[in-house]
Amino acid sequence: MAIEDDVLVIGGGLAGVTAALAAADEGTQVRLVTYKQSTLRHASGLIDVLGYTPDGEGPIVDPFDELEELPEGHPYERVGVDAVRDALEFFDDVVGDAYAGGHTDDNALVPTHGGTVKPTARYPSATAAGVASAPEDTLLVGFETLPDFEAPLAAAHLEAAGAPFEARGVTITFPGIKRDDAKVTRYAHLLDWDESVDGTTGARDALAAAVSDHLEDESRVGFPAVLGDDHPEEVRADLEDALGVEVFEVPMGPPSLPGMRLEDVLYSALEEKGVRVTSGVPVVDYETNGDPGRIDQVIVDRNGADVPHHADQYILATGGLVGKGVSSEREGVFEPLFDCYVPHAADRYDWFVDDVFGDQPYARFGVVPDTELRPLDEDDEPEFSNLRAVGGVLGGYDYAAEKSGGGVSLSTGYVAGKRAAKQVGE
Amino acid sequence: MSDAEQPTDSHIPGTEEFEPVDVFPEANEMDLRPGADNCYKCSTCDTNCPVAEVDDDFPGPKFQGPEQWRLKRQDDYDIDESVMKCSNCLRCDSACPSSVPLSQMHNTARAEYVEKHMSKYSREYWRNRMLANYRRLAPLGAMFPRTANFMTSLPFTGFLGEKILGIAGDRDFPTFATETFRKWWTKRGGAKVSNPDKRVAYFHGCYSNFNTPEVAKALVRVYEHFGYEIMVPEQSCSGTPMFANGMLDDARRAAETNVPELAAAIDDGADIIASCSSCSMSLRQEYPELFDIEDIERVSANTWDAIEYLRVHEDLEGALEGATVGEEFDDFAYHAPCHARNQGLDGQTVELLGLVDDVDAYDVGDSCSGISGTYGWKAENYETSMKIGEEMFEHMEHAPADTGLTECPTCSMQMGHGTGYEIRHTLEVLEAALVGSETGDA
Numbered sequence A: 001m002a003i004e005d006d007v008l009v010i011g012g013g014l015a016g017v018t019a020a021l022a023a024a025d026e027g028t029q030v031r032l033v034t035y036k037q038s039t040l041r042h043a044s045g046l047i048d049v050l051g052y053t054p055d056g057e058g059p060i061v062d063p064f065d066e067l068e069e070l071p072e073g074h075p076y077e078r079v080g081v082d083a084v085r086d087a088l089e090f091f092d093d094v095v096g097d098a099y100a101g102g103h104t105d106d107n108a109l110v111p112t113h114g115g116t117v118k119p120t121a122r123y124p125s126a127t128a129a130g131v132a133s134a135p136e137d138t139l140l141v142g143f144e145t146l147p148d149f150e151a152p153l154a155a156a157h158l159e160a161a162g163a164p165f166e167a168r169g170v171t172i173t174f175p176g177i178k179r180d181d182a183k184v185t186r187y188a189h190l191l192d193w194d195e196s197v198d199g200t201t202g203a204r205d206a207l208a209a210a211v212s213d214h215l216e217d218e219s220r221v222g223f224p225a226v227l228g229d230d231h232p233e234e235v236r237a238d239l240e241d242a243l244g245v246e247v248f249e250v251p252m253g254p255p256s257l258p259g260m261r262l263e264d265v266l267y268s269a270l271e272e273k274g275v276r277v278t279s280g281v282p283v284v285d286y287e288t289n290g291d292p293g294r295i296d297q298v299i300v301d302r303n304g305a306d307v308p309h310h311a312d313q314y315i316l317a318t319g320g321l322v323g324k325g326v327s328s329e330r331e332g333v334f335e336p337l338f339d340c341y342v343p344h345a346a347d348r349y350d351w352f353v354d355d356v357f358g359d360q361p362y363a364r365f366g367v368v369p370d371t372e373l374r375p376l377d378e379d380d381e382p383e384f385s386n387l388r389a390v391g392g393v394l395g396g397y398d399y400a401a402e403k404s405g406g407g408v409s410l411s412t413g414y415v416a417g418k419r420a421a422k423q424v425g426e
Numbered sequence B: 001m002s003d004a005e006q007p008t009d010s011h012i013p014g015t016e017e018f019e020p021v022d023v024f025p026e027a028n029e030m031d032l033r034p035g036a037d038n039c040y041k042c043s044t045c046d047t048n049c050p051v052a053e054v055d056d057d058f059p060g061p062k063f064q065g066p067e068q069w070r071l072k073r074q075d076d077y078d079i080d081e082s083v084m085k086c087s088n089c090l091r092c093d094s095a096c097p098s099s100v101p102l103s104q105m106h107n108t109a110r111a112e113y114v115e116k117h118m119s120k121y122s123r124e125y126w127r128n129r130m131l132a133n134y135r136r137l138a139p140l141g142a143m144f145p146r147t148a149n150f151m152t153s154l155p156f157t158g159f160l161g162e163k164i165l166g167i168a169g170d171r172d173f174p175t176f177a178t179e180t181f182r183k184w185w186t187k188r189g190g191a192k193v194s195n196p197d198k199r200v201a202y203f204h205g206c207y208s209n210f211n212t213p214e215v216a217k218a219l220v221r222v223y224e225h226f227g228y229e230i231m232v233p234e235q236s237c238s239g240t241p242m243f244a245n246g247m248l249d250d251a252r253r254a255a256e257t258n259v260p261e262l263a264a265a266i267d268d269g270a271d272i273i274a275s276c277s278s279c280s281m282s283l284r285q286e287y288p289e290l291f292d293i294e295d296i297e298r299v300s301a302n303t304w305d306a307i308e309y310l311r312v313h314e315d316l317e318g319a320l321e322g323a324t325v326g327e328e329f330d331d332f333a334y335h336a337p338c339h340a341r342n343q344g345l346d347g348q349t350v351e352l353l354g355l356v357d358d359v360d361a362y363d364v365g366d367s368c369s370g371i372s373g374t375y376g377w378k379a380e381n382y383e384t385s386m387k388i389g390e391e392m393f394e395h396m397e398h399a400p401a402d403t404g405l406t407e408c409p410t411c412s413m414q415m416g417h418g419t420g421y422e423i424r425h426t427l428e429v430l431e432a433a434l435v436g437s438e439t440g441d442a
Helices: A014-025 A063-067 A075-079 A081-098 A125-130 A151-160 A184-192 A203-212 A232-243 A257-272 A405-423 B033-038 B044-048 B050-054 B061-071 B081-085 B091-095 B102-117 B123-132 B134-143 B145-153 B155-165 B181-188 B213-225 B240-244 B248-267 B277-290 B296-301 B306-313 B316-320 B348-353 B379-398 B409-419 B426-434
Strands: A007-010 A030-034 A108-111 A117-120 A138-143 A167-172 A220-224 A246-250 A276-279 A283-289 A291-302 A305-310 A313-316 A387-389 B199-203 B229-231 B270-274 B303-305 B332-334 B361-363 B403-405 B422-424
Touching (some): A007 A014, A007 A405, A014 A081, A014 A313, A081 A405, A108 A125, A125 A220, A125 A246, A151 A167, A184 B050, A387 A405, B044 B061, B050 B379, B061 B081, B081 B102, B091 B102, B102 B240, B123 B134, B123 B240, B134 B145, B145 B155, B181 B213, B199 B213, B213 B306, B240 B248, B248 B277, B296 B303, B303 B306, B316 B348, B316 B426, B332 B348, B409 B422
Parallel strands (some): A007 A313, A138 A167, A138 A220, B270 B303, B332 B361
Antiparallel strands (some): A108 A117
């Protein structure tokens, strides 16, 4: 007896969660298995669709103008432009007010913690007041104990990048933080709970007071993204009231609060839609039964015991080289779970080019899907009739250079979830 | 990276053939180097640590694990005493995207700290040793349960416990059952079902033997309902409270009893099942990580959570579909213990009770209960423990249920202490749904 579901999704990042939600929407019983806690904690929380063309042209104003032009084999070409629109609409429905950007097809330009500007399709509402296209003078505030955000440097970088406003950065002490290496969640919870920092003053008032000394005639203030974990709206509203200007967050590297908040929203949606989530244990193997082209069950390793999980349809959402959905050794590059075909040069010295920021072949490593998103073998035949692949494990695109990771995860996850659900029982 | 240091990844086909060059002689003992090297310092573990979240003096798992291990390579660095503040919840393990064996590193660092830096004459040492060795004290309580329960219920006892031993005076000592599970089992004449094809050996642990035999009895009835022959081998403590207190020698002694007994049961055709999520966690993960005892890997690979085992080996879902529990139970506020979460079992109870007609379990969220075994029993940790638990208490109160449900004995104590609710075990509910109550309205 295996643990039974209709659709089994392997991987708990943006692509896996989207696939699970889309399949559950069709009324099927879905289980999502994730080896470790969701990698959304590593994500900036920005949902990009396409910031630059594969040739490096950009930043792109309207990504939908460019999607049609993408080469055959690119994940967007596989699913089609309409699916990208549908997937974004699906995402907007799930996240509601927590995100902005759905009012236009055009990319927004969001300042990052390095002071660069990232073209992105959707962004957390906490970031909305900070978009670089708004000609509003800006004060960036960093904290002595949070070296990941160097506010004066980020401000100078923004100005150098030609932002249409004056930017200034200051570094202050965060009231109530006692450790030099305090966790980002510690900052967030001080503000969430409005903890008293000196016996009388709450953390929100104390922070506003510390900033107001530095505020000149800027009309908005940007903070590193630590303004609350459970109650970010309240925290921001209180700071805006106290300072009398707009307040926004600058997305940060891992561990990232906007990523965690997105994780919370998406995992709550999974619970609401009745998706079963198993986390903390890896899928390590699969079995077929008679037909070698069909997965019968997968094996989950629970601290040494093999626990079989059976479903009708499977979705592979294990990520790319960083997420370990694609692995390499000296002899070759491979997909470790189902051993799906991953095209790559025979000589490993051809996997990379010397220019670090050049056109790196390894960045495009991944499985090659048909338009149903089924991974194909070397002869262009589906590896399995009931396996689809989504997100980072797909090859044929360089998400870091194109700024397309979020959109590819959403659209392939959405399409695979819908189609898998439809195929259940066929 | 040289070949000698190539980290192995058990999920990559082909790595089995890799033979490392033995350049670090100490690697023959317990080599934590690949684990430390795997850490890319993303700090995800730190954001999951329930202690670091509420205690500014605790540097978090990233420091306690890989960073401290690296510092220890220098001769002039001793284990930092803050390692004793780690509650051993193991949340860092499931948070780490890079398979750093954080809890293993914490367990070894804590053992070294206790061994080298904690005075064997200190009150803290003896208090910890006493808490860790509950298995040795409990038989006394169980021998005279009424006297023991009366004594521990006196406010004076709590006061003395706090003043003399440093045990949190606000906590109520667990009540001893008037008859232990093992006594009941013997009196009953042992197994009622004999079946060489379906055998399980039950690792009941200390708590369901001395304090909640109703959980152990529920397990027996459910398993016999499915036609299993149950063995109840000799056993000692699983070691969980000993790991958490850095008493690795005590834990090893207990393991040296458990492993051969359980291995013998496996030889007789049984799989091992446990009803306590920390016991199964210990046998499955911590045993092979920390000890090198003959058969320990085999015991680990054949140990199961009792409910998970039924789900995989029987049509448990089919049996529960549309079943009823009757008057005995109403809806539950369910808390998934950290040690169940680490085995991927945190969704199991809610999934299964969803099939039963007249009862629902509401998950009260993924926060830690805060007691973490013996941790919250120490006077100096009491406040931190209750602060960690606050989120769970709130969610329990908001859930539309007045009874708590969990698989961990100490989480259960904390849930009861924080809310005043009665707390039950999932196996008791399964018993009601599948077998009916003892009077037999199945």
